[in-house]
Amino acid sequence: MYFPIRAITLDLDDTLWPFAPIGARVEQVLHDWLLQHCPRTAQRFPIEAMRALREAVYTERPDLSHDFSQLRRLSLVRAMELSGDDPLLHAEAAFETFYAERNRVEFYPDALPALERLAARVQLAAISNGNADLARIGVHHHFAFQLGAREHGTPKPAASIFHAACTQLAMSPADVLHVGDDIDMDVLGAHRAGLRSCWLNREGHAWPHDSIRPDLEFTTLGALADWLDAADPANHLHSNVQPDTAAA
Known part of the structure; x- marks a missing residue:
């Protein structure tokens, strides 16, 4: 041809x-970080609950369907607000923890x-x-x-x-x-x-x-x-x- x-x-x-190993790993790394820095958020939103919250935020914001990073940030802010942790203190650091791991590819x-x-x-x-x-x-x-x-x-x-x-x-x-x-x-x-x-x-x-x-x-x-x-x-x-x- x-x-x-x-x-x-x-x-x-x-x-x-492959993305599947990254997707599984980032959730665990983020949860471990929350356990250390935002234990109330980690307790209220373990991995499965955080995933469900994230899906809910995605559904609410179809205007951001092209921006996974912003949707992740919004999900973290929502989880911290609902749990009594301060997103102004922790959300960006949590996102950076997620994002660093997301970019560790094989x-x-x-x-x-x-x-x-x-x-x-x-x-x-x-x-x-x-x-x-x-x-x-x-x-x-x-x-x-x-x-x-x-x-x-x-x-x-x-x-x-x-x-x-x-x-x-x-x-x-x-x-x-x-x-x-x-x-x-x-x-x-x-x-x-x-x-x-x-x-x-x-x-x-x-x-x-x-x-x-x-x-x-x-x-x-x-x-x-x-x-x-x-x-x-x-x-x-x-x-x-x-x-x-x-x-x-």
Whole structure:
């Protein structure tokens, strides 16, 4: 399969690293911090109760559905107010404890070597609905920029966030390949915005749609780097992978 690309935009959670271990760990780390600094909050809102409160705050504030950090802050303030702890003294420190742990990620084994290889060939940018911080994580030097739903104001799969990234890259959507794990947010979102799409299908799921398919499909980011290494000098890219790993 041949088509030119000039840049790659990448999803983060479950594309470069698995999110589930982070999600479980941050709740425990935050609860341990509350036990030490806000024991009344920790007692009234153990992990399950804090999770339920957070979901309630999310439901109340659909206007902030693109800003997980602010929703987390509001949840902590609410929990402290209800428990008799002072959020002015503790909420920001609690959030920082959560956020530091949220940015302690364990990359998929292929991800870091693949990032280096991809960044050596084309510009990379991150597009994420989450609140990971590439500078804190230590890989920002591979990326031209990071565009989050919080900064943009609208999450994927809205076309506007993909178009905003293309504008920052000073490129046409057709010249950009978006890579991500989520079928709706990443593949269909990018396709509808006019970008090329690559489904990072690490678990080997079957593609569920008949009318739309990703331009590419791989089980690792390293396989995408192999695909990119097959480029000719004009950057007209072609696939040397087997038919079941690259979509036609």
